[in-house]
Amino acid sequence: MQHFEIVGGTRLKGAIDISGAKNAALPIMAATLLVEGETVLHNVPDLADVRQMQILLSRLGVKVHRDDEGAMHLRVEDEMNAHAEYELVSKMRASVCVMGPLLAKRQRAQVSMPGGCAIGDRPIDLHIRGLESLGADFELANGDVLLRAKKLMGTEIFLGGPFGSSVTATANVMMAATLAQGRTILESAACEPEIVDLAMFLNACGARITGFGTPRITVEGVGALNGTDHRVVPDRIEAGTFMIAGAITNGDVELRGARMEHLQAVTDRLRRVGVIIERGEKGIAVSSARRLEPVQATTQPYPGFPTDLQAQLMTLLCLADGNSMITEKIFPDRFLHVGELNRMGARIRKEGPTAIIEGVKKLVGAPVMASDLRASAALILAGLVAKGTTRVHRVYHIDRGYERIEEKLAGVGAVIRRQAE
Numbered sequence: 001m002q003h004f005e006i007v008g009g010t011r012l013k014g015a016i017d018i019s020g021a022k023n024a025a026l027p028i029m030a031a032t033l034l035v036e037g038e039t040v041l042h043n044v045p046d047l048a049d050v051r052q053m054q055i056l057l058s059r060l061g062v063k064v065h066r067d068d069e070g071a072m073h074l075r076v077e078d079e080m081n082a083h084a085e086y087e088l089v090s091k092m093r094a095s096v097c098v099m100g101p102l103l104a105k106r107q108r109a110q111v112s113m114p115g116g117c118a119i120g121d122r123p124i125d126l127h128i129r130g131l132e133s134l135g136a137d138f139e140l141a142n143g144d145v146l147l148r149a150k151k152l153m154g155t156e157i158f159l160g161g162p163f164g165s166s167v168t169a170t171a172n173v174m175m176a177a178t179l180a181q182g183r184t185i186l187e188s189a190a191c192e193p194e195i196v197d198l199a200m201f202l203n204a205c206g207a208r209i210t211g212f213g214t215p216r217i218t219v220e221g222v223g224a225l226n227g228t229d230h231r232v233v234p235d236r237i238e239a240g241t242f243m244i245a246g247a248i249t250n251g252d253v254e255l256r257g258a259r260m261e262h263l264q265a266v267t268d269r270l271r272r273v274g275v276i277i278e279r280g281e282k283g284i285a286v287s288s289a290r291r292l293e294p295v296q297a298t299t300q301p302y303p304g305f306p307t308d309l310q311a312q313l314m315t316l317l318c319l320a321d322g323n324s325m326i327t328e329k330i331f332p333d334r335f336l337h338v339g340e341l342n343r344m345g346a347r348i349r350k351e352g353p354t355a356i357i358e359g360v361k362k363l364v365g366a367p368v369m370a371s372d373l374r375a376s377a378a379l380i381l382a383g384l385v386a387k388g389t390t391r392v393h394r395v396y397h398i399d400r401g402y403e404r405i406e407e408k409l410a411g412v413g414a415v416i417r418r419q420a421e
């Protein structure tokens with residue numbers, strides 16, 4: 001196991017290159033199960049989750065390799081296996097994205113039910129509802145979801161759940177619908193930029209999808225899809241994380257490649273806190289006033305404030321001049337970072353799905369434990385500004401979703417090192 005050792009106190013200055021979006025790359029990689037011929041993906045980040053998806057796809061008969069420039073080449077060579085096994089799915093929930101493509105292309109899918117994780121239950125009832133609506137027969141056996149369908153038939157599907165839309169359920173049903181017979185309409189679909197990127201990839205392969213980016217997506221089924229070249233959209237969550245890193249250290253950073261239009265809710269909240277955010281010529285320029293204002297924030301499906309930046313915003317608000325509130329409407333239990341931040345001198349208390357953050361003058365370095373990908377990022381942000389040294393343990397969480405985070409932060413002046421336990 002490894003940990004990060006961070007000495008707090010330096011103001012970050014300089015430019016950070018934003019990588020391709022993990023949550024776009026993963027479903028797009030899964031979508032290559034639908035296509036004939038070779039697909040070339042550019043700007044795919046080098047992450048543990050991406051390597052995990054490569055292993056899963058190779059088990060499903062896809063030949064995957066990266067060329068010398070880092071572009072990822074994928075080609076389906078064998079369609080015999082349609083079983084995504086527990087030992088792979090349990091490591092990465094996004095494996096569930098192979099379900100729709102396998103069902104549509106191989107007429108069957110056997111995918112282990114993903115278990116819960118640190119941020120809460122992770123049901124897939126909406127995925128199954130959507131695929132059953134397209135005509136799949138569903139069975140649950142020994143912890144595996146079994147889906148079969150000779151031919152999927154387009155239909156109208158309401159995909160809304162108790163917490164609003166579902167990102168990967170939208171991905172799964174949209175992918176399956178591309179090869180269904182006739183028209184499919186997805187109501188209450190997710191609008192995330194990663195869904196837009198997936199739809200654009202599928203259309204480049206010959207699919208006929210409209211309305212993506214809105215809650216109503218229409219898919220006209222086609223006979224076949226062919227491989228294409230595609231560049232993955234920049235990662236708005238990585239960009240938002242580094243925005244907060246620049247703000248919390250009272251620094252001056254430019255996030256190269258980040259898209260302002262994907263971060264409007266984040267920009268809205270951070271500007272209320274006193275962070276200066278401007279469109280730079282190559283990305284987003286971030287600096288901050290010395291004094292941080294307290295704010296109220298609530299996580300919502302896109303274009304609302306993203307749940308994947310909730311922990312990071314909480315870290316910033318620990319140092320605001322007053323009491324802030326964050327309500328988590330997507331994963332109400334996503335607060336494992338609260339206990340760890342309080343160990344660093346924060347004053348946060350949970351009241352159901354809401355955290356009350358009382359501003360403090362400073363945070364103090366301490367050994368802390370990462371629990372999930374984004375909570376780990378929040379603890380690193382706390383270490384950047386805390387007095388003294390912070391050790392963030394279990395950095396394997398962070399490696400799932402941030403490419404070379406310690407190099408990117410050190411490149412703008414952070415004192416951060418990866419060390420073996």
Ligand code: EPZ
Pocket residue numbers: 022023026093094121122123124125126127128161162163164165166167168169307308330331373374401
């Ligand atoms: C995606 O997860 C992201 N992962 C998550 O990012 C992100 O937190 C989440 O969307 C919300 O934005 C990927 O894209 C790979 P959901 P997903 O289905 O699709 C409930 C990260 O850190 N729900 O949109 O699994 C669910 O419990 C990860 O990169 C059902 O009830 O999330 C949650 O409360 C963490 N039934 C809400 O919907 C279902 O069938 C939104 O979940 C599916 C979901």
